[in-house]
Amino acid sequence: MDAENTFETVHLLLEDWAERFETPDPTRLDVYMTQIDDLLPAVVGLRVKRLGYLAAIVGLDPGIDMNDLEILYTFCTEQLMIILRFRIPKINGSVPSLCDIIPSAESFERELREMYGVNIVGLRNPGHLYLPDDWKEGVYPLRKGVDLRIAFQNN
Amino acid sequence: MEIILDFLRLLIFPSGLFLLLAGLLYEWVDRKLLAQLQNRIGPRWFQPIADIVKLMGKEEVIPDGSNKWLFVWLPIAALAGGLTAALYVPIMGIKPAFNFTGDLIVTLYLLSLLTLCMGLAGSNTMDRYSLLGATRTFTQLFSYEAPFMLALLGPALVAGSWQIDKITAYTQNHWLIFTQPIGFIVVIIGLMGKLELPPFDAPEAETEIVAGALTEYSGRGLALFRLGKGVEMVVGLTLVAAFYLGGVSNPVLFLVKTLALLVVVAVLQAVLSRLRIDQTVGIWWRYGALLVLVQWLFMFVGQRLTL
């Protein structure tokens, strides 16, 4: 599977939903998607074309003064990496769950939810994965500028 | 006078204190041998004794939800069973203190009393691990008991008596290991099952159910159970040595033969890995019982032919 052909296939598959494509490295393709609702069909499309397995879901907080979070769905196949990038609002942002298509996504999504406060619709096991059960609700550790002292108060 | 001697026999020698110490020393030999086989150094000779002394001094925690009376008395009953069984068995080559017709059966049941008490102790608590361990202990008891007993009754049959000292008088002159080899194999493996030594240590599998039936025990109760196990080991080895290895007529022979058996047991422990409880039961009911019955068949045929 060489880079050119694969990336070409991804282009054709996702060009209606993508804002732009970038290749920061010869073996990596970043697809900047416009709408979070396109996540499920895009993933199904990738799976149908056997374009990689889900390696990780990375959350990014661009900064305290930004209103959006960025979420990266990383798919890897042989030496290539295809990353679907989505922006969702920090307040009331929500994302559909991949668990029905990719069962292994459950742990990644649980982590995303508790660390970034992303609401994942359809996540079967919404319980904490790494954080303690009595962790204060609303304090999302990996967001920028979060005051973690709130989580320890009144406990 | 007799009564005083009897008490001495019960409390000091050959049962009682002496037997408790002997049990601990045999435990040490087993642990040291196992360690050497595993390329380790192993404990020093007084380690088991030190363990017991330390345990006796520790706080005994009686968990909620268990019957206090049973909790405290089961270890005592277990140890008592083991010590009483020793009275009928030629420890140190000395003629047993008490004997009567059929004392072989009584001895075997007294030994089982110990295992039974452990299983009951496990069922007596609300702890998951103890309950699982107790279930496994009982399951294992039901599996090896029959072949083990039959293998010990084999010598009884050829000696024509159910009394231990009469049997040992017969086996003095006949080394049954050669005439009943299958029985010998079954009895050694049965002994390992009885003592819950690897590969039959599923009831006590540390990595699965913490400590099995004895998980909730600490302090004095645990010390008594451990002493009971040591006693069981000595009594068991004595029986096997007396029946199959040509009797134990004096202390030196006793030590040599029982320690030789212990070496065999230790090697088997080191070389084999633990069996699951269902595999243990499978082995026993399929091969153990079958082998013993085959042995008995040979014996009967042999007797008919010689008559």
Added chain:
Amino acid sequence: MEEIIERKPFEVQVGPQHPALKEPGNFQFTVDGEIVTKASVRLGYAHRGIEKAAEERNWIQNIYLVERICGICSHIHAMTYCLAVEHLANIQAPPRAQAIRVLVAELERIHSHLLWIGVTAHEAGFDTLFMYSWRDRETIMDILENLTGNRVNYSANLLGGVKIDVDGEQKTGILKGIEILEERTKHYLNIVTTDVFFLQRTRGVGKMTQRQAEVMGAVGPTARASGVARDVRIESPYGAYDEFRPNLIIEQAGDLEARFIVRVKELFESYRLVREVLDRLPEGELSVRMPRRIKPAEFAIRVEAPRGELFYFVKSNGTDKPERVKVRTPTICNMTTVVKLVVGHQLADVPMILAGIDPCFSCNDRMVIVRDNRKIETIESRR
């Protein structure tokens, strides 16, 4: 006096403290007799908030932080981090450094697999194999101590290269040690494939088909034992792995026995690689200079840790501290497989299935909340 107890499912909790687990994790099994009917997992007992902490420390301090994510895969974490940061700064570590990184990585893999053999044998009740393999582990730890100064947690990496060098005497020592280990590993391969009692505990236990492995996202030796042909060192070589290529070790059976065989054969592969690296070690310097601040960029990299695929995502923002460091360890991928596979097996097989994925809870979690009534501790203040 007796109350009628309703039939509740019998739950056995394995963890967070249990002799079967060498590290804390909480598994809840619902059993019916000895058969497991349901399972669930709860992690986080060793979570230390490392991803957050990494954002507060500069690039160099982070090497030391990242090394301590795990004791047995410490070098691979540090190596991956350094590779990622070097890429962000557009720097290439010199060839000698890359080769030495591979050398230590393979030695670490040997250590990890020997440790695993021992632990899993202990779970099976085969203490003799446990003792023997851990005795051999001493040999590899001595080699590593000779090379790096430490038995575990080698701290060999720098941003831009390595700290340690290999001289003639160390090379002979390593080769001699590897020879002894290879001899013993042949013995272990023999035991693992032919010992009747041990096979009874491993053959057919925890069977995972190739399809299941792919769907559930298994990685590393666990996946390769089920026929999934995925080894990051081969399909996406990093560092010096395009110079020193390993062979793919794969088995089809998918049960615990296959996982043993895969890891033991990987040991042989590692011995071969170590010899090859020592043989063709390139000359040159050990490190190059790295800038203090790194211009804004992102980089994602995958490597093959002893337990499977390790994924790092590093983002810089022009300062001397990273914007984001994401670590996705192999154990979290394999954990799902345990929870799904265990159903239908006997309780006695559970510790072995769990040990079969080579779990590293330390890698997994990254929160221990230390409650001090007098002072409120925060993650920032825990430097």
